[in-house]
Amino acid sequence: MDWDKLRIFHTVAKAGNFTSAGKALILSQSAVSRQISALEDSLGTALFHRHARGLLLTEQGESLYQTTQEVSHRVAMVEAILSDSTDKPGGEIKVTTTVAFGSTWLTPRLGEFLDRYPEVSVTVLVSDRELDLSMREADIGIRMHSSTQPDLVQRRLLTVHHHLYASPGYLQRFGRPQAPEELEGHRLIIWGEDAAAPVDDVNWLMRVAAPSNAKWRPALKVNNGHGLMLAVESGLGIAALPDYMVKTSERVEPILPDLEGPVYDTYFVYPEELRNSKRIAIFRDFLLDKVAEWEF
Numbered sequence: 001m002d003w004d005k006l007r008i009f010h011t012v013a014k015a016g017n018f019t020s021a022g023k024a025l026i027l028s029q030s031a032v033s034r035q036i037s038a039l040e041d042s043l044g045t046a047l048f049h050r051h052a053r054g055l056l057l058t059e060q061g062e063s064l065y066q067t068t069q070e071v072s073h074r075v076a077m078v079e080a081i082l083s084d085s086t087d088k089p090g091g092e093i094k095v096t097t098t099v100a101f102g103s104t105w106l107t108p109r110l111g112e113f114l115d116r117y118p119e120v121s122v123t124v125l126v127s128d129r130e131l132d133l134s135m136r137e138a139d140i141g142i143r144m145h146s147s148t149q150p151d152l153v154q155r156r157l158l159t160v161h162h163h164l165y166a167s168p169g170y171l172q173r174f175g176r177p178q179a180p181e182e183l184e185g186h187r188l189i190i191w192g193e194d195a196a197a198p199v200d201d202v203n204w205l206m207r208v209a210a211p212s213n214a215k216w217r218p219a220l221k222v223n224n225g226h227g228l229m230l231a232v233e234s235g236l237g238i239a240a241l242p243d244y245m246v247k248t249s250e251r252v253e254p255i256l257p258d259l260e261g262p263v264y265d266t267y268f269v270y271p272e273e274l275r276n277s278k279r280i281a282i283f284r285d286f287l288l289d290k291v292a293e294w295e296f
Contacts, residue, residue: 005035006039006071009064010072096130096138101244164259165232190220190239192222219236228241232246
């Protein structure tokens with residue numbers, strides 16, 4: 001089979017339509033369509049169901065896509081290994097982590113890394129859905145839990161503590177609670193039910209604020225940690241936030257500091273195949289240095 005046609009097929013299968021695939025491949029929509037038709041003719045089978053909303057893989061298309069996915073993964077891994085063959089680290093690092101951690105802690109610290117290693121570029125993929133490192137959706141994952149996958153290497157990065165926070169404007173308007181039992185009279189912001197929360201007891205605030213009032217409701221629910229922080233900063237209410245998100249913020253302040261929520265460790269995770277990668281090592285060591293400075 002023609003690998004160039006397989007590469008185009010792989011891009012179309014991921015995109016779900018010819019237009020998006022053409023943009024990714026820098027080809028016209030008609031050129032992409034012709035290449036797919038030629039591949040289907042050479043194989044003697046249809047690879048896509050074509051309909052008004054886009055393309056769906058046929059059973060044969062699914063089988064071929066699994067193969068091209070594996071090939072693409074292996075090619076990306078070889079590229080990563082080859083780019084580490086020189087003494088000077090260079091190339092791209094793809095890092096995936098949660099929206100909250102990536103937006104508030106990680107990205108503000110990357111300027112120093114890029115100054116130190118100008119030959120290395122970093123792509124940060126923030127998502128509360130975990131990307132598959134073994135399939136090279138990213139090189140590195142910073143995760144809010146340890147991994148049980150045998151083909152992944154992990155190193156503890158930092159310990160996350162949760163406390164209650166509110167904005168100065170909110171406290172001026174509604175007053176500062178002096179004891180946990182006073183929280184029930186305040187506007188509380190918690191995680192929504194469909195959120196990809198980092199711990200099971202993420203809404204411990206409600207348990208503390210109204211232990212015997214099952215009918216009492218929070219003022220606002222947000223299904224993302226970063227959105228939760230923005231809501232607190234804007235004065236909407238009180239929320240339990242990870243300390244890493246707000247430690248340097250001047251727009252929020254802690255309340256009831258002796259009241260602490262769940263504690264968990266975050267981990268720096270990467271595929272076993274990249275164990276000897278210089279780029280992975282320098283990025284890991286850089287983050288460990290930043291954590292040591294931050295926790296001091």
